[in-house]
Amino acid sequence: MGVQEIPFYTPFYLLIFVLPMAIINVKLGIGLNKRTIYALFRMTIQLVLVGFFLQYIFLFNNLWVNSAYVLFMIGAAGLSTVKTCGLTVKKQLLPIVIGFGLPNLGMILFINQFVIGLDNIFDAQYYIPLMGMLLGNSLSGNIIGINTFYNGLRQNERLYQYRLALAANQWEATLPWYKEAVIACMNPIIASTETIGLVSLPGMMTGQILGGSMPMTAIVYQIVIMGAILISRYFGIHFSILLTRKQAFDDYDRLIR
Known part of the structure:
Protein backbone atom coordinates (compact mmCIF):
# COMPACT_ATOMS: atom_id res chain seq x y z
CA MET A 1 0.00 0.00 0.00
CA ASN A 61 20.64 10.43 -12.20
CA ASN A 62 24.06 11.53 -13.41
CA LEU A 63 27.14 11.24 -11.16
CA TRP A 64 28.37 14.77 -11.90
CA VAL A 65 24.97 16.41 -11.59
CA ASN A 66 24.25 14.60 -8.33
CA SER A 67 27.66 15.53 -6.93
CA ALA A 68 27.29 19.16 -8.03
CA TYR A 69 23.98 19.36 -6.19
CA VAL A 70 25.52 17.84 -3.04
CA LEU A 71 28.39 20.36 -3.21
CA PHE A 72 25.82 23.14 -3.52
CA MET A 73 24.11 21.80 -0.36
CA ILE A 74 27.44 21.76 1.49
CA GLY A 75 28.21 25.32 0.36
CA ALA A 76 24.79 26.59 1.44
CA ALA A 77 25.17 24.92 4.85
CA GLY A 78 28.64 26.41 5.26
CA LEU A 79 27.47 29.90 4.35
CA SER A 80 24.58 29.65 6.79
CA THR A 81 26.97 28.59 9.57
CA VAL A 82 29.39 31.43 8.87
CA LYS A 83 26.64 34.06 8.89
CA THR A 84 24.87 32.67 11.95
CA CYS A 85 28.10 32.45 13.96
CA GLY A 86 29.22 35.95 12.94
CA LEU A 87 32.39 34.74 11.23
CA THR A 88 34.10 36.39 8.27
CA VAL A 89 32.83 34.96 4.98
CA LYS A 90 36.06 35.71 3.12
CA LYS A 91 38.30 33.98 5.66
CA GLN A 92 36.11 31.30 7.22
CA LEU A 93 33.73 30.05 4.52
CA LEU A 94 36.20 27.62 2.94
CA PRO A 95 37.32 26.11 6.29
CA ILE A 96 33.69 25.64 7.34
CA VAL A 97 32.76 24.07 3.98
CA ILE A 98 35.68 21.67 4.26
CA GLY A 99 34.77 20.95 7.88
CA PHE A 100 31.23 20.08 6.73
CA GLY A 101 32.22 18.29 3.58
CA LEU A 102 34.92 15.85 4.68
CA PRO A 103 33.05 13.89 7.37
CA ASN A 104 29.66 13.99 5.66
CA LEU A 105 30.88 13.02 2.19
CA GLY A 106 33.02 10.27 3.65
CA MET A 107 30.11 8.98 5.72
CA ILE A 108 27.53 8.98 2.92
CA LEU A 109 29.84 7.17 0.50
CA PHE A 110 30.71 4.61 3.19
CA ILE A 111 27.00 3.98 3.90
CA ASN A 112 26.09 3.64 0.23
CA GLN A 113 29.00 1.31 -0.50
CA PHE A 114 29.30 -0.90 2.58
CA VAL A 115 26.05 -0.59 4.55
CA ILE A 116 23.36 -0.37 1.87
CA GLY A 117 25.53 -2.03 -0.79
CA LEU A 118 24.48 0.05 -3.80
CA ASP A 119 25.87 -0.72 -7.24
CA ASN A 120 25.98 3.04 -7.86
CA ILE A 121 27.01 4.86 -4.66
CA PHE A 122 26.07 8.18 -6.29
CA ASP A 123 22.48 7.10 -6.97
CA ALA A 124 20.39 10.25 -6.50
CA GLN A 125 17.62 8.40 -4.65
CA TYR A 126 20.00 7.62 -1.79
CA TYR A 127 22.90 10.05 -2.22
CA ILE A 128 20.96 13.32 -2.05
CA PRO A 129 18.27 12.63 0.63
CA LEU A 130 20.68 10.91 3.01
CA MET A 131 23.24 13.68 2.51
CA GLY A 132 20.54 16.22 3.30
CA MET A 133 19.81 14.49 6.61
CA LEU A 134 23.49 14.40 7.56
CA LEU A 135 24.08 18.04 6.58
CA GLY A 136 20.98 19.31 8.34
CA ASN A 137 22.10 17.80 11.62
CA SER A 138 25.73 18.84 11.15
CA LEU A 139 24.56 22.39 10.47
CA SER A 140 22.76 22.76 13.79
CA GLY A 141 25.56 21.01 15.66
CA ASN A 142 28.30 23.12 14.12
CA ILE A 143 26.47 26.36 14.86
CA ILE A 144 26.09 25.38 18.53
CA GLY A 145 29.68 24.18 18.81
CA ILE A 146 31.35 27.06 16.99
CA ASN A 147 29.33 29.67 18.89
CA THR A 148 30.20 27.96 22.19
CA PHE A 149 33.91 27.93 21.35
CA TYR A 150 34.34 31.51 20.15
CA ASN A 151 31.85 33.08 22.58
CA GLY A 152 33.56 31.28 25.44
CA LEU A 153 36.91 32.64 24.33
CA ARG A 154 35.58 36.19 23.95
CA GLN A 155 33.93 36.15 27.36
CA ASN A 156 37.02 34.68 29.03
CA GLU A 157 39.72 36.42 27.03
CA ARG A 158 41.68 37.47 30.10
CA LEU A 159 41.72 33.89 31.37
CA TYR A 160 42.85 32.73 27.93
CA GLN A 161 45.67 35.29 27.94
CA TYR A 162 46.59 34.30 31.49
CA ARG A 163 46.94 30.68 30.38
CA LEU A 164 49.19 31.83 27.53
CA ALA A 165 51.28 33.84 30.02
CA LEU A 166 51.81 30.63 32.00
CA ALA A 167 53.61 29.19 28.94
CA ALA A 168 50.62 27.31 27.50
CA ASN A 169 50.51 27.13 23.72
CA GLN A 170 47.38 28.15 21.80
CA TRP A 171 45.96 24.61 21.81
CA GLU A 172 46.49 24.17 25.55
CA ALA A 173 45.12 27.62 26.35
CA THR A 174 41.91 27.10 24.36
CA LEU A 175 41.34 23.47 25.36
CA PRO A 176 38.65 24.15 28.04
CA TRP A 177 36.44 25.98 25.53
CA TYR A 178 37.21 23.44 22.82
CA LYS A 179 35.90 20.65 25.05
CA GLU A 180 32.84 22.73 25.95
CA ALA A 181 32.13 23.27 22.25
CA VAL A 182 32.29 19.55 21.43
CA ILE A 183 30.04 18.68 24.38
CA ALA A 184 27.53 21.42 23.48
CA CYS A 185 27.47 20.21 19.87
CA MET A 186 26.99 16.55 20.78
CA ASN A 187 24.61 16.74 23.75
CA PRO A 188 21.41 17.24 21.66
CA ILE A 189 22.12 14.41 19.22
CA ILE A 190 23.18 12.04 22.02
CA ALA A 191 19.97 12.83 23.93
CA SER A 192 17.94 12.32 20.75
CA THR A 193 19.70 9.02 20.04
CA GLU A 194 19.08 7.80 23.59
CA THR A 195 15.33 8.48 23.47
CA ILE A 196 14.54 7.64 19.85
CA GLY A 197 11.66 5.20 19.58
CA LEU A 198 10.52 6.03 23.13
CA VAL A 199 9.93 9.78 22.88
CA SER A 200 9.76 10.19 19.11
CA LEU A 201 9.43 8.30 15.85
CA PRO A 202 12.00 10.00 13.60
CA GLY A 203 11.24 11.47 10.21
CA MET A 204 13.06 8.95 8.03
CA MET A 205 11.43 5.96 9.71
CA THR A 206 7.99 7.58 9.64
CA GLY A 207 8.40 8.52 5.98
CA GLN A 208 9.37 5.00 4.97
CA ILE A 209 6.46 3.47 6.88
CA LEU A 210 4.04 5.96 5.28
CA GLY A 211 5.58 5.06 1.93
CA GLY A 212 4.70 1.39 2.44
CA SER A 213 7.96 -0.08 3.79
CA MET A 214 7.84 -2.75 6.48
CA PRO A 215 8.53 -1.34 9.96
CA MET A 216 11.67 -3.46 10.45
CA THR A 217 13.13 -2.23 7.16
CA ALA A 218 12.44 1.35 8.22
CA ILE A 219 14.02 0.68 11.61
CA VAL A 220 17.25 -0.64 10.07
CA TYR A 221 17.54 2.46 7.87
CA GLN A 222 16.85 4.68 10.87
CA ILE A 223 19.56 2.99 12.93
CA VAL A 224 22.01 3.54 10.08
CA ILE A 225 21.16 7.22 9.61
CA MET A 226 21.16 8.04 13.34
CA GLY A 227 24.55 6.39 13.78
CA ALA A 228 25.87 8.24 10.74
CA ILE A 229 24.49 11.57 11.99
CA LEU A 230 26.14 11.14 15.39
CA ILE A 231 29.51 10.17 13.88
CA SER A 232 29.61 12.84 11.15
CA ARG A 233 28.45 15.53 13.59
CA TYR A 234 31.26 14.60 16.00
CA PHE A 235 34.00 14.77 13.40
CA GLY A 236 32.40 17.79 11.73
CA ILE A 237 32.68 20.00 14.82
CA HIS A 238 36.32 18.97 15.33
CA PHE A 239 37.23 19.72 11.72
CA SER A 240 35.30 23.00 11.70
CA ILE A 241 36.93 24.41 14.83
CA LEU A 242 40.42 23.19 13.91
CA LEU A 243 40.18 24.70 10.44
CA THR A 244 38.54 28.01 11.42
CA ARG A 245 40.91 28.67 14.31
CA LYS A 246 43.79 29.02 11.83
CA GLN A 247 42.18 32.26 10.66
CA ALA A 248 40.83 33.32 14.07
CA PHE A 249 44.12 34.15 15.79
CA ASP A 250 46.96 36.49 14.83
CA ASP A 251 50.67 35.67 14.90
CA TYR A 252 50.76 36.39 18.64
CA ASP A 253 47.86 33.97 19.40
CA ARG A 254 45.49 36.86 20.07
CA LEU A 255 41.85 36.28 19.10
CA ILE A 256 40.99 38.46 16.08
CA ARG A 257 37.80 40.47 16.61
Whole structure:
Protein backbone atom coordinates (compact mmCIF):
# COMPACT_ATOMS: atom_id res chain seq x y z
CA MET A 1 0.00 0.00 0.00
CA GLY A 2 1.49 3.33 -1.09
CA VAL A 3 1.47 6.63 0.73
CA GLN A 4 -1.80 8.58 0.84
CA GLU A 5 -1.67 11.42 -1.66
CA ILE A 6 -2.19 14.93 -0.22
CA PRO A 7 -3.74 17.64 -2.46
CA PHE A 8 -1.40 20.59 -3.00
CA TYR A 9 -3.72 23.05 -1.26
CA THR A 10 -4.37 21.17 2.00
CA PRO A 11 -1.11 22.21 3.76
CA PHE A 12 -2.51 25.74 3.72
CA TYR A 13 -5.15 24.57 6.21
CA LEU A 14 -2.40 24.90 8.83
CA LEU A 15 -2.62 28.67 8.41
CA ILE A 16 -5.78 28.47 10.55
CA PHE A 17 -3.47 28.03 13.55
CA VAL A 18 -1.02 30.77 12.48
CA LEU A 19 -3.66 33.48 13.01
CA PRO A 20 -4.07 32.88 16.78
CA MET A 21 -0.27 32.69 17.06
CA ALA A 22 -0.03 36.12 15.42
CA ILE A 23 -2.71 37.57 17.72
CA ILE A 24 -0.95 36.25 20.84
CA ASN A 25 2.36 37.69 19.62
CA VAL A 26 0.77 41.12 19.11
CA LYS A 27 -0.96 41.07 22.51
CA LEU A 28 2.21 40.07 24.36
CA GLY A 29 4.58 42.16 22.28
CA ILE A 30 6.52 39.16 21.02
CA GLY A 31 8.18 40.24 17.79
CA LEU A 32 7.97 36.97 15.88
CA ASN A 33 5.19 37.57 13.36
CA LYS A 34 7.30 38.88 10.48
CA ARG A 35 9.95 36.21 10.92
CA THR A 36 7.36 33.43 11.24
CA ILE A 37 5.45 34.46 8.11
CA TYR A 38 8.68 34.97 6.18
CA ALA A 39 10.01 31.56 7.32
CA LEU A 40 6.81 29.76 6.28
CA PHE A 41 6.71 31.55 2.93
CA ARG A 42 10.39 30.92 2.21
CA MET A 43 10.12 27.25 3.26
CA THR A 44 7.17 26.71 0.91
CA ILE A 45 8.87 28.34 -2.08
CA GLN A 46 12.16 26.53 -1.47
CA LEU A 47 10.56 23.11 -1.08
CA VAL A 48 8.38 23.52 -4.16
CA LEU A 49 11.38 24.54 -6.26
CA VAL A 50 13.53 21.75 -4.81
CA GLY A 51 10.73 19.24 -5.45
CA PHE A 52 10.56 20.16 -9.15
CA PHE A 53 14.35 20.21 -9.41
CA LEU A 54 14.83 16.84 -7.71
CA GLN A 55 12.33 15.17 -10.00
CA TYR A 56 14.60 15.93 -12.96
CA ILE A 57 17.77 15.06 -11.02
CA PHE A 58 16.33 11.67 -10.07
CA LEU A 59 15.29 11.06 -13.69
CA PHE A 60 18.68 12.08 -15.07
CA ASN A 61 20.64 10.43 -12.20
CA ASN A 62 24.06 11.53 -13.41
CA LEU A 63 27.14 11.24 -11.16
CA TRP A 64 28.37 14.77 -11.90
CA VAL A 65 24.97 16.41 -11.59
CA ASN A 66 24.25 14.60 -8.33
CA SER A 67 27.66 15.53 -6.93
CA ALA A 68 27.29 19.16 -8.03
CA TYR A 69 23.98 19.36 -6.19
CA VAL A 70 25.52 17.84 -3.04
CA LEU A 71 28.39 20.36 -3.21
CA PHE A 72 25.82 23.14 -3.52
CA MET A 73 24.11 21.80 -0.36
CA ILE A 74 27.44 21.76 1.49
CA GLY A 75 28.21 25.32 0.36
CA ALA A 76 24.79 26.59 1.44
CA ALA A 77 25.17 24.92 4.85
CA GLY A 78 28.64 26.41 5.26
CA LEU A 79 27.47 29.90 4.35
CA SER A 80 24.58 29.65 6.79
CA THR A 81 26.97 28.59 9.57
CA VAL A 82 29.39 31.43 8.87
CA LYS A 83 26.64 34.06 8.89
CA THR A 84 24.87 32.67 11.95
CA CYS A 85 28.10 32.45 13.96
CA GLY A 86 29.22 35.95 12.94
CA LEU A 87 32.39 34.74 11.23
CA THR A 88 34.10 36.39 8.27
CA VAL A 89 32.83 34.96 4.98
CA LYS A 90 36.06 35.71 3.12
CA LYS A 91 38.30 33.98 5.66
CA GLN A 92 36.11 31.30 7.22
CA LEU A 93 33.73 30.05 4.52
CA LEU A 94 36.20 27.62 2.94
CA PRO A 95 37.32 26.11 6.29
CA ILE A 96 33.69 25.64 7.34
CA VAL A 97 32.76 24.07 3.98
CA ILE A 98 35.68 21.67 4.26
CA GLY A 99 34.77 20.95 7.88
CA PHE A 100 31.23 20.08 6.73
CA GLY A 101 32.22 18.29 3.58
CA LEU A 102 34.92 15.85 4.68
CA PRO A 103 33.05 13.89 7.37
CA ASN A 104 29.66 13.99 5.66
CA LEU A 105 30.88 13.02 2.19
CA GLY A 106 33.02 10.27 3.65
CA MET A 107 30.11 8.98 5.72
CA ILE A 108 27.53 8.98 2.92
CA LEU A 109 29.84 7.17 0.50
CA PHE A 110 30.71 4.61 3.19
CA ILE A 111 27.00 3.98 3.90
CA ASN A 112 26.09 3.64 0.23
CA GLN A 113 29.00 1.31 -0.50
CA PHE A 114 29.30 -0.90 2.58
CA VAL A 115 26.05 -0.59 4.55
CA ILE A 116 23.36 -0.37 1.87
CA GLY A 117 25.53 -2.03 -0.79
CA LEU A 118 24.48 0.05 -3.80
CA ASP A 119 25.87 -0.72 -7.24
CA ASN A 120 25.98 3.04 -7.86
CA ILE A 121 27.01 4.86 -4.66
CA PHE A 122 26.07 8.18 -6.29
CA ASP A 123 22.48 7.10 -6.97
CA ALA A 124 20.39 10.25 -6.50
CA GLN A 125 17.62 8.40 -4.65
CA TYR A 126 20.00 7.62 -1.79
CA TYR A 127 22.90 10.05 -2.22
CA ILE A 128 20.96 13.32 -2.05
CA PRO A 129 18.27 12.63 0.63
CA LEU A 130 20.68 10.91 3.01
CA MET A 131 23.24 13.68 2.51
CA GLY A 132 20.54 16.22 3.30
CA MET A 133 19.81 14.49 6.61
CA LEU A 134 23.49 14.40 7.56
CA LEU A 135 24.08 18.04 6.58
CA GLY A 136 20.98 19.31 8.34
CA ASN A 137 22.10 17.80 11.62
CA SER A 138 25.73 18.84 11.15
CA LEU A 139 24.56 22.39 10.47
CA SER A 140 22.76 22.76 13.79
CA GLY A 141 25.56 21.01 15.66
CA ASN A 142 28.30 23.12 14.12
CA ILE A 143 26.47 26.36 14.86
CA ILE A 144 26.09 25.38 18.53
CA GLY A 145 29.68 24.18 18.81
CA ILE A 146 31.35 27.06 16.99
CA ASN A 147 29.33 29.67 18.89
CA THR A 148 30.20 27.96 22.19
CA PHE A 149 33.91 27.93 21.35
CA TYR A 150 34.34 31.51 20.15
CA ASN A 151 31.85 33.08 22.58
CA GLY A 152 33.56 31.28 25.44
CA LEU A 153 36.91 32.64 24.33
CA ARG A 154 35.58 36.19 23.95
CA GLN A 155 33.93 36.15 27.36
CA ASN A 156 37.02 34.68 29.03
CA GLU A 157 39.72 36.42 27.03
CA ARG A 158 41.68 37.47 30.10
CA LEU A 159 41.72 33.89 31.37
CA TYR A 160 42.85 32.73 27.93
CA GLN A 161 45.67 35.29 27.94
CA TYR A 162 46.59 34.30 31.49
CA ARG A 163 46.94 30.68 30.38
CA LEU A 164 49.19 31.83 27.53
CA ALA A 165 51.28 33.84 30.02
CA LEU A 166 51.81 30.63 32.00
CA ALA A 167 53.61 29.19 28.94
CA ALA A 168 50.62 27.31 27.50
CA ASN A 169 50.51 27.13 23.72
CA GLN A 170 47.38 28.15 21.80
CA TRP A 171 45.96 24.61 21.81
CA GLU A 172 46.49 24.17 25.55
CA ALA A 173 45.12 27.62 26.35
CA THR A 174 41.91 27.10 24.36
CA LEU A 175 41.34 23.47 25.36
CA PRO A 176 38.65 24.15 28.04
CA TRP A 177 36.44 25.98 25.53
CA TYR A 178 37.21 23.44 22.82
CA LYS A 179 35.90 20.65 25.05
CA GLU A 180 32.84 22.73 25.95
CA ALA A 181 32.13 23.27 22.25
CA VAL A 182 32.29 19.55 21.43
CA ILE A 183 30.04 18.68 24.38
CA ALA A 184 27.53 21.42 23.48
CA CYS A 185 27.47 20.21 19.87
CA MET A 186 26.99 16.55 20.78
CA ASN A 187 24.61 16.74 23.75
CA PRO A 188 21.41 17.24 21.66
CA ILE A 189 22.12 14.41 19.22
CA ILE A 190 23.18 12.04 22.02
CA ALA A 191 19.97 12.83 23.93
CA SER A 192 17.94 12.32 20.75
CA THR A 193 19.70 9.02 20.04
CA GLU A 194 19.08 7.80 23.59
CA THR A 195 15.33 8.48 23.47
CA ILE A 196 14.54 7.64 19.85
CA GLY A 197 11.66 5.20 19.58
CA LEU A 198 10.52 6.03 23.13
CA VAL A 199 9.93 9.78 22.88
CA SER A 200 9.76 10.19 19.11
CA LEU A 201 9.43 8.30 15.85
CA PRO A 202 12.00 10.00 13.60
CA GLY A 203 11.24 11.47 10.21
CA MET A 204 13.06 8.95 8.03
CA MET A 205 11.43 5.96 9.71
CA THR A 206 7.99 7.58 9.64
CA GLY A 207 8.40 8.52 5.98
CA GLN A 208 9.37 5.00 4.97
CA ILE A 209 6.46 3.47 6.88
CA LEU A 210 4.04 5.96 5.28
CA GLY A 211 5.58 5.06 1.93
CA GLY A 212 4.70 1.39 2.44
CA SER A 213 7.96 -0.08 3.79
CA MET A 214 7.84 -2.75 6.48
CA PRO A 215 8.53 -1.34 9.96
CA MET A 216 11.67 -3.46 10.45
CA THR A 217 13.13 -2.23 7.16
CA ALA A 218 12.44 1.35 8.22
CA ILE A 219 14.02 0.68 11.61
CA VAL A 220 17.25 -0.64 10.07
CA TYR A 221 17.54 2.46 7.87
CA GLN A 222 16.85 4.68 10.87
CA ILE A 223 19.56 2.99 12.93
CA VAL A 224 22.01 3.54 10.08
CA ILE A 225 21.16 7.22 9.61
CA MET A 226 21.16 8.04 13.34
CA GLY A 227 24.55 6.39 13.78
CA ALA A 228 25.87 8.24 10.74
CA ILE A 229 24.49 11.57 11.99
CA LEU A 230 26.14 11.14 15.39
CA ILE A 231 29.51 10.17 13.88
CA SER A 232 29.61 12.84 11.15
CA ARG A 233 28.45 15.53 13.59
CA TYR A 234 31.26 14.60 16.00
CA PHE A 235 34.00 14.77 13.40
CA GLY A 236 32.40 17.79 11.73
CA ILE A 237 32.68 20.00 14.82
CA HIS A 238 36.32 18.97 15.33
CA PHE A 239 37.23 19.72 11.72
CA SER A 240 35.30 23.00 11.70
CA ILE A 241 36.93 24.41 14.83
CA LEU A 242 40.42 23.19 13.91
CA LEU A 243 40.18 24.70 10.44
CA THR A 244 38.54 28.01 11.42
CA ARG A 245 40.91 28.67 14.31
CA LYS A 246 43.79 29.02 11.83
CA GLN A 247 42.18 32.26 10.66
CA ALA A 248 40.83 33.32 14.07
CA PHE A 249 44.12 34.15 15.79
CA ASP A 250 46.96 36.49 14.83
CA ASP A 251 50.67 35.67 14.90
CA TYR A 252 50.76 36.39 18.64
CA ASP A 253 47.86 33.97 19.40
CA ARG A 254 45.49 36.86 20.07
CA LEU A 255 41.85 36.28 19.10
CA ILE A 256 40.99 38.46 16.08
CA ARG A 257 37.80 40.47 16.61
